[in-house]
Amino acid sequence: MNKTPHRKKTLLIVAAALLLTAAAVAGVLLFSGVFQPKQTNAQGVVGVVTDNWDPGIDEKDKPKQSGTQIPGYSSAQMKAGDKTLKINIGNPKENKVGMFASVKLSDGTVLYESPLLKPGQGVTEVPLNKTLEKGTYDAYVEYQCVLLDEKNTPLNAAQSGFKLMVE
């Protein structure tokens, strides 16, 4: 006579447990990177441009200012023959303009050119147009600022110099 209510209670407990398990598994997948961040359609351009680019430095006490924020670097490292370079290139989310970023050597050799980076977009590893031999090179990231209009009207530009160490 009491079997039916008891079975219902058991089923409810099992259902709740399964729900919690599913939530935990979803959490695991999220942390393990199965769900990748949203990517822009960078057609024709090698490299992964991601939204929510983070310059990687503490921003909590950064004052609000007019003008355009430009990231700067001290150095970058890679191995001779590497076809990619780890460097944190992006358009800080505080900006109101777009940017085309490129990595160049001081002799003008272009190693990488980005698609249009809107505020908050960036790359952390760029594919290179050519490999480099061992040595230390003077290099820079050029940020060409543009209006976010149909023509991408040019604005002032900035170049962030750094030492590129190829080991």
Next chain:
Amino acid sequence: MKARKILSLALAAMMAAAAVVSVSAAELTESNSNGQTEVKAHIDGGVPGDVSYIITIPDTVDFETLAVPENNTDDHNKDVTYTVTMTKLVGLDPAEKVVNVYVKDQNAVVGSVEQFYIANKSNADVKFAYDVYTATGANVNMSTNVNFNTMETNGFFLTGFSEQGQSLTGTLRFDLNQLYGESLARIAGDYSGYMVFFSAIEDVQ
């Protein structure tokens, strides 16, 4: 009894899932640890490839309407100000290193074309020079004229920053007298010019 068995299996599955979460967290910690190792090897401005500083530059500077003066015997200048700021700076030893900022015209070439110009958007051959100063107001003079100095490959030296929050407010000066006597039919129109700001971590001199 059967219900208890099912309940036990479900709880065991939950605990297994929680254990995987902990492993993921441990992997993240390990990755961060590698990053700290790289910091130790490069104390002069941050981890290689990471952002070491952020400067803020003017995205545009507008002289607005430039009027032809009545004479060219008096001074007729149109001044606008600009500001460059060290917005964020990490890992720099100010006794050893400084972030130097240089500026040049977009078309500048060392040894030949070194001045700053704005050009007519319809006819780039019609262009006029302007000067860059590191001061404002009464301090705008030859001693603060940036492009009076020698231009280096990366531009004219503008300023050096060693601490976060430092800024430079300067002046762009257009000498209206260069318009005197020009045919309005030739020079009328919209003008634009672009500045290039170069920055780099360098040794303190």
